Amino acid sequence: MDVRRLELLRELAERGSITAVAAATNRTSSAVSQQLKVLEREAGIPLTERRGRGVVLTGAGRMLAQTATDVAIALERADALWEDFKQAPRGDVTLTIFPTGGQMLLPGLLSAIAEVPGLELSCTDQDPLLPDFADLTPDFDIVVADAPSILPSWRERGLAVVPLMTxxxxxxxxxxxxxxxxxxxxxxxxxxxxxxxxxxxxxxxxxxxxxxxxxxxxxxxxxxxxxxxxxxxxxxxxxxxxxxxxxxxxxxxxxxxxxxxxxxxxxRQISALLRPDRAERPSVRLVVEALRAEAERFRKEHETLPAG
CATH class of the missing domain: 3.40.190.10 (Periplasmic binding protein-like II)
Incomplete structure (x- = not known):
């Protein structure tokens, strides 16, 4: 099976509609549908079925989508090993965060990675009214979220969860x-x-x-x-x-x-959420480690300040 078609199936599992997959992958909806039909012929069993005005994955489709995630992880791990061998994490990393988290962590994080050659970190903040920050993980390498604790739904979605600070x-x-x-x-x-x-x-x-x-x-x-x-x-x-x-x-x-x-x-527990394949990228790992270090530094600094 073609890895690129498997990735489209995975995107459908995570985004929920062919229209959303098309928008995210810069394709037309008809092109996405055609590639999924080719994958279905290769698999030999139905992977999607009509529901209302859209399509959903069958049980076999969901299983194959999980396989696509495993393949993506393996590919990213292989790339990570090669990058580690070259000892040069580089490339673009995207991070999004809730406002008070950004206030605490971004100034020090940006200073920490400023001198890393070839690494470009692009940060944005999000409306804290967003129901579940995990919904942003298909579009950002690192999503920093706060919650009363690590949510079971994050684990159920197969996300890598890195606790940063309580x-x-x-x-x-x-x-x-x-x-x-x-x-x-x-x-x-x-x-x-x-x-x-x-x-x-x-x-x-x-x-x-x-x-x-x-x-x-x-x-x-x-x-x-x-x-x-x-x-x-x-x-x-x-x-x-x-x-x-x-x-x-x-x-x-x-x-x-x-x-x-x-x-x-x-x-409140502050955590970094990542798709597991992206968590294997050396550049993303470097930013996450710098984020963890900044969270620990910030926490210690503010816990030692005198109480009012």
Whole structure:
């Protein structure tokens, strides 16, 4: 079977439609369909079937798509061995990240790889409202995502997952707030407070749901904002308290005080997600290792800063 046709089958499995595969591979939909029909003749059994106005993979098609992934991994591994032999990771690497992750990690990462000859790293940020950052892995070499933990769906999709950092989420208070006298805060301490929240379903909002469950009463949310900078400004002005990430919200720099939250799991796991074949590329491996080193450096630096 032709490796290029196997790759089209794999793209169909991941992207869900012939139109999406055509757009991603710079082909027409009819050209993609024709190549898949040739692959089907080579396989000798149906690989796709009509469903509604589109096509989906049969059981055999899904199995062969997984084989295509294995072939792609093997090819990238072979290329990686050759590149390692030449000791010259090079080429273009694309990375996308959520905004506060970029704020933490990109300045140091770009400095770390700036002098690597022949390596070009192109970075973008993404709207944090995206339901699942794993959906971006077909289009970027490295996708940096945050979640309460490593999601089972990432593993089910066969992605390589590289943990980078576990970041605590703290309670942000305006300076002078009575609760700032406490070193840590429990859900009970917060029962009568007005919150400056985030959109429903966001990781920080899930922490608020845990606080509600612990207290047995709904939290009073005055406002909701997507942007952390707006949340910080509203809290600093005395219009409520909020859940914010520890490493990008510093005490006293903008009229805020942050305190750790006890009694609920208030953390987010930051991970790099990659398609497994791309994870074998020397240039991508080099960037991932630099990303891990920067995450560790950033975490240690900010954990040693004096508390407010």
């Amino acid at each position: 970041e605590p989420l703290d309670v942000a208070l305006p300076e002078g707030h009575p609760l700032s006298e406490k070193r840590t805060l429990s859900p009970k301490d917060l029962v009568d407070e007005t919150w400056v929240g985030v959109p429903l379903g966001f990781p920080y909002d899930r922490i608020l749901r845990q606080i509600e469950a612990a207290n047995g009463v709904p939290a009073r949310v005055g406002q909701r904002f997507l942007d952390n900078g707006i949340v910080e400004a509203i809290v600093a002005a005395g219009h409520g308290i909020a859940i914010l990430p520890r490493y990008t919200t510093r005490d006293h720099e903008n009229g805020l005080v942050t305190r750790p939250l006890t009694g609920v799991r208030a953390l």
